């Protein structure tokens with residue numbers, strides 16, 4: 001089985017992101033799972049929770065239609081290669097985590113050579129070897145079965161609640177409007193986060 005997203009879409013996704021990289025490919029494959037299991041957001045509203053802020057998130061946004069601005073793409077800053085997709089209609093979802101070592105020996109050798117490349121000790125032959133390994137890695141990422149790349153489980157948490165219409169409050173310190181859910185209270189006053197943090201430091 002190879003990636004089922006058509007190559008034109010993938011090229012557009014690479015253009016959107018700006019370069020080809022393993023991280024983007026991982027995101028493309030995760031998005032592929034979402035499209036297969038639940039569909040594209042414009043046909044069947046979905047939402048995505050990404051536990052990383054790496055390259056792959058661009059593929060999720062570009063290919064599934066879940067975007068940060070629409071509120072159906074959420075970032076949890078946990079530094080894990082994990083993506084959870086939910087179908088909004090019934091909250092059914094799946095969490096995909098990249099299987100450690102899924103890329104096998106090729107990846108280990110590439111990582112070793114990358115390290116040498118950083119400290120400048122890479123020989124000309126090794127340079128060629130590394131270029132070859134990167135191509136092989138890329139091909140593998142795009143062609144391996146999804147279940148060999150990701151562990152696919154039930155979501156760990158229920159679907160996040162959608163963006164609600166919240167009141168805008170006024171910060172007592174800077175006078176700017178701030179969404180209710182992001183406001184803070186101190187000494188009976190309503191504050192925005194930066195003002196709250198500023199006062200907290202003065203105490």
Ligand SMILES: [Zn+2]
Pocket residue numbers: 017019020021023024055
């Ligand atoms: Zn990238």
Ligand SMILES: [Zn+2]
Pocket residue numbers: 171172173174175176191192193194195196
């Ligand atoms: Zn303020």
